[in-house]
Amino acid sequence: MGHSRLTKTGIQNSDLSEWRRKTLDILFYVALICALVEMGFLIAYFDQNPDYFENLVPYLIGFSVVTILAFVKIIPYQIRANGLALITFIFGILDLFSTGLTGDGRIFLIAAPVIALLLSGFKFCGAITALSLLVFAIATFFPFLEFIPIQFIPQEEVINEYTWISSGIIFGTVMIGLVTAVWNFSKVISKTSQKNNRLESEGKILRGITEYLQVREAEMQALLNAIGDKVLVIDQQGRIIHSADEKDRSLQTVAEGHRKNILRLLPHPQSSEVLAKIQEVLETHQSCVIDYSISNNGSERWYSETISPYEDDKVVVVTRDITETINSSFREQEQRALTNALKSTVSLVNSPMEINEVLTRLLSAVGEVVPMDAATIILLDERGRLNCVGRSNLVNFSNKYEKMNQMTINDVQTLRTIKRTGQPLFIPDVTLYPAWVSMEGENRTRSFLGCPIKIKGKVAGFLTLDSTQPGFYNQEHVDKLQSFMDLAGTAIENANLQNETRKMAISDELTGLFNRRGLMDLGRRE
Incomplete structure (x- = not known):
């Protein structure tokens, strides 16, 4: 698994990738220091053996390459990592050629695969490891080949057949252990990578689910804020x-x-x-x-x-x-009904119909606006006698009108109270009202509303409503009846004026007796 594969799996963006970058920079700095020390060592030997100048050239080239890779950060990571491992390997070969397996070259040959493993990936690590093992084989089994071009420090006295073999065994053992470690480490990294990939995939799914749930929750919350109570x-x-x-x-x-x-x-x-x-x-x-x-x-x-x-x-x-909506709708309907009822009533006020017919129709209009079981307009003459015009949905309620037409205001305390105060009278429950006068035909009445009809500020009659429900009437009903009471007063006043005009037309102004027209009308009636 190379570094490019690590990039595809997303590990390059992980903490491991960041650690590799930092480690690569540190190793480059260490390589620069080591290269400077090695070059100083070579320069120190120029005085003793000028022929060693040939070894300085590859070190200068390697030092230049290391410097470029260390400080030019725009170079891709993969090239820098592979370059460091390859330069380490080359320096190991050069040192091996110079000092043999007893020198520092074998350390470089071991370090190169490790660097490749940690920084470049398994494929490049495998290539460097194979090259190192190949060098190990050549150095071990062909110890007397003339493959060493230069000796920085003459070691003919210490390098012999046994030295090559023993050093080769040590080097081979280390390399085999390194390969084993690389293999095991690669399996661990592979499993870790697979686990990370699985966790990342599961994390994406969980993040997607979380985001979806958050969106749904926000939508639900917005819906809750917009809908009912x-x-x-x-x-x-x-x-x-x-x-x-x-x-x-x-x-x-x-x-x-x-x-x-x-x-x-x-x-x-x-x-x-x-x-x-x-x-x-x-x-x-x-x-x-x-x-x-x-x-x-x-x-x-x-x-x-x-x-x-x-x-x-x-x-x-x-x-x-929806109480307010219902009430608003009811109020709108009631106001519309009140307006229509008043329009139809206004046209009756100045009509030539008899007063009883006008008042009867007025009561019908009242019934369209104010709920009631019985409605009565009671006219009051100068002597206090009562004249009833009624409209009732109750059986036998007409008997009450007949009896009241034979009574005076002194016989009915509720009417006396209304006349005295000039204000409407509410009786929520007539069975609990001591002054209530019960008459035949009205035994089903439970609540009562009486309003005065005034002409020029004086009470000339009454508009009363009866209901079979206790506590039915309130001030709202009085407000609705006010316009009808005014119209009733106007109708009664007009009727009185018409009677006066008719009376004046058929009687003598001085004597008050019938004139010729009055006598003729009387004759026609008889």
Whole structure:
């Protein structure tokens, strides 16, 4: 496995690659120092043997190459590493030729494969090792060949046949051990490389999964921030598995022992309806929407739930509080109904119809705006006698009108109170109101609202509403009735003016008796 393969596997970018670069720089600096020392040694011997000058030339060439490779960092790493191993090998050959196996050359021959192994890779290390073993074989088995061109230090006295053989055995043993070490080390590096590759591949997969989950989590978080007040993950039994509300927007897992069931959280029948919709979504795998209201302490809240399939046995429920939307829609509808009712009523005020017909139609318009079970307009004459015009959805309620037409205001305390105060009167529960006068036909009345009808600041009549629900009426109903009371007052005033005009047309201005026209009208009626 060469260095180029290490580059492909990504190890070049690892800590091992960085260590190799730093080690290569240090070895180059050491090589420069050693080369300078060796050159100084050669120069010192020039005086004793000028013929040694021939050895200085290859050292100068090697020193120049080492200097270039050491300081020119733009040279590719592989060339610098191979160059250092090759130069070490060449210097070993030169020293071996000069001093034999007893000299320092064998050290260089051992160092070259080690450098190649650590820095260049297994292929180049194998080549240098093979060359070193070849030199070992030549030096061992052909000891008396004239292959030594120069002797720096004459060693004829110490170099003999046995010296060559013994040095060759030592060198060969070291080289065999080196080859064995290289082989074992190569297997370790190979396994390490494979493991690193596997770990790197797994790391990429994990990083990809992590990034994907982070993106999905960000999308889910953005979705949670944009949607309703509460998000729930519910199983088919109705148990809440995960939840996220408007305060904590992250989806939290509910502990097993704290999981609640919607059957306990919602009142009946809303809980049963929601659970039935959950079962329907799990069966059809189609989303659905359900709206429901919950009454609490007299107030009503509306909710809209979107139920979507999540897993085989779970759904996602997005709950949104739509109370304000519903109320706004109701207010808009009520305002539209009030406007339409007032438009139709205004046209009646100046119509030539009889006053009773006008007031009856006015009550019909009131019924379109304010819910009621019975509505009555009670006119009050100068003597305090009552004249009722009514509209009722209750059975036998007409009996009440007949009886009231025979009564005066003094007989009905509620009307006296309204006339005295000039303000509307609320009775949430008539059964608890001591002054309430119960009449035949109105035994189903539970709540009452009475408002004064004024003409020029004086109470001329009353508009009353009855409901079978206790505590039904409030100030909002009074505000809606105010326009109708004003119209009723105008209609009554116009009717009085018409009566006065008609009376003046058929009577003498001085005597008050019928004039000729009045007598003719009276004759026609008779």
